[in-house]
Amino acid sequence: MSAFVPDARLVRDTELLTKLGLCELRLMLDARWPWLVLVPQRARVSELFDLTPLDQALLTFETNLVAEALKRVTGATKINVGALGNIVRQLHIHVIARIEGDPNWPGPVWGFGSAVSWPDDARMSFEHSILEALQS
Template structure:
């Protein structure tokens, strides 16, 4: 169990397979998607059985908004991107998770969505570590 993880919470196996843990924020575990085409972070609220934002308590909703905004600012600082895309779809993985993605004109799929565009391109360990360190530094 990750430090700070709530009893009874279990990360969906698909989210775990597609991403790496980055850090604990408070309400959410921050993860990085292992796809080097886009700097792509994901916040997963540590609440068992929650599928939608409106399933959360008002206090958790406020904390989620704060953490999403903090991560979006940090990702923009860390990457210098032109645009941040934020979304919670949940059509395939029902467990609530929020995507925060750095986008630039000319990136794969621009200006369309990242979902369903081509094949995932995993990071090298060194590149993944480097982006994680930039994001951590921008969060401080």
């Protein structure tokens, strides 16, 4: 059995915040949207149905946990959750806070403009807020 390794593009485009029961929780390195990514720590998994039924249930639980924490921290109008995987085939779930009037509202975040780097202090503050919200 091979060990879990996150896709190189996920490593490049995100920062690891913490490890939950099943997933790595990663922050997308694009400050335009509060954008988190859940990556199940399972090797060679590209589809939800590739997971065991227990892992599917745990992924749903962790997705809801992260989505709720993100909504509390940001006050978002809408939380978008999606698993596309057309470019990065490794199963990963995007959890994105959308706020009316944000860049490209109400359109999709994918393929819109160029990523904007997080200022270090803003990124650290956001990370702290998310991790704290996950504990409450």
